[in-house]
Amino acid sequence: MTKAELINEIAISTGYDKTTIGVIVESLMGHVKKSVSEGENVYLRGFGSFITKTRKAKVARNISASTSIPVPEHQIAAFKPAKEFAEAVRKTK
Numbered sequence: 001m002t003k004a005e006l007i008n009e010i011a012i013s014t015g016y017d018k019t020t021i022g023v024i025v026e027s028l029m030g031h032v033k034k035s036v037s038e039g040e041n042v043y044l045r046g047f048g049s050f051i052t053k054t055r056k057a058k059v060a061r062n063i064s065a066s067t068s069i070p071v072p073e074h075q076i077a078a079f080k081p082a083k084e085f086a087e088a089v090r091k092t093k
Contacts, residue, residue, distance in 0.1 A: 006025065007021045007022050007025055035050075036052055037077075039052055039075075044082075045082070046084050046085065047081070047082055047085055048079055048080055048082045049082070050077065050079055051078050051080060052075045052076065052077060052078070053075070053076050055071075055073065055074050055075070055076055056073055057070070057072050057073040058070075059071070
């Protein structure tokens with residue numbers, strides 16, 4: 001499902017116009033991005049958590065050039081689905 005399809009589905013189910021729903025979805029995504037980029041986790045009960053994880057420093061290999069490249073410790077964004085969400089996905093397959 002794309003963002004446009006999501007907006008359309010929400011507009012149909014709520015009766016609000018697509019423009020209003022689009023602004024709300026964009027605002028939600030912007031706030032989640034801002035919070036996670038500032039190191040603050042976002043917890044949506046029954047859906048999941050947007051969190052940051054720390055990747056340890058390592059040495060990567062460039063096989064084609066036979067060289068080693070040091071990769072410093074860095075943060076990555078991650079999503080952890082809620083138990084209910086994960087179970088709902090398992091039941092549909």
